[in-house]
């Protein structure tokens with residue numbers, strides 16, 4: 001497994017719904033220009049759910065499935081990528097959609113599951129680009145992308161993760177955690193113990209890939 005170097009956070013990219021929508025429609029137009037028709041779309045949950053909805057409309061593809069990926073920290077400070085729900089075909093004729101290819105680890109893992117699929121993302125960073133067939137916008141590796149669905153309605157695009165958490169929890173419950181890295185890590189570790197890990201009941205976990213990137217160095221600059 002590759003070891004990725006630490007990208008320094010230089011600036012954030014706060015995306016609005018409108019900009020995300022326009023970028024995803026651009027992706028759809030480029031896909032249409034290829035003349036390729038897709039029998040179905042696989043959204044990479046969670047970030048791929050939103051672009052998949054837009055592409056489903058734009059490309060008039062009504063068959064939509066998901067693969068559900070989760071990454072979490074281990075005691076050895078490694079990061080593992082786990083497939084909570086996969087699909088059981090080779091991807092022929094399918095379009096796999098995610099919001100962002102950051103280190104490329106997610107798409108790289110999914111290419112093993114769906115070797116014949118076409119992989120697209122709306123945004124791609126340098127380490128992620130080699131793993132996708134098409135993307136719309138290139139981002140610096142150090143950028144932290146704040147997607148609109150990760151914030152609360154009414155908060156500005158520049159809202160921090162802490163501001164989003166406070167808005168979700170309401171007044172009086174105190175600040176959950178002053179460190180946004182820990183916020184995400186906590187939620188991922190709770191994923192590890194959650195009931196979603198029970199899927200699929202009678203099949204082995206499809207992909208367990210060691211993530212050797214220290215959390216602070218990981219995608220979106222978090």
Ligand SMILES: O=P(O)(O)OC[C@H]1O[C@H](OP(=O)(O)OP(=O)(O)O)[C@H](O)[C@@H]1O
Nearest residue numbers: 045046047100101102103104105106219
């Ligand atoms: O190229 P990579 O380094 O693998 O990063 C890209 C992945 O990271 C994000 O998901 P995240 O792990 O934040 O999970 P989420 O979509 O459930 O929030 C994004 O939606 C991609 O799936």
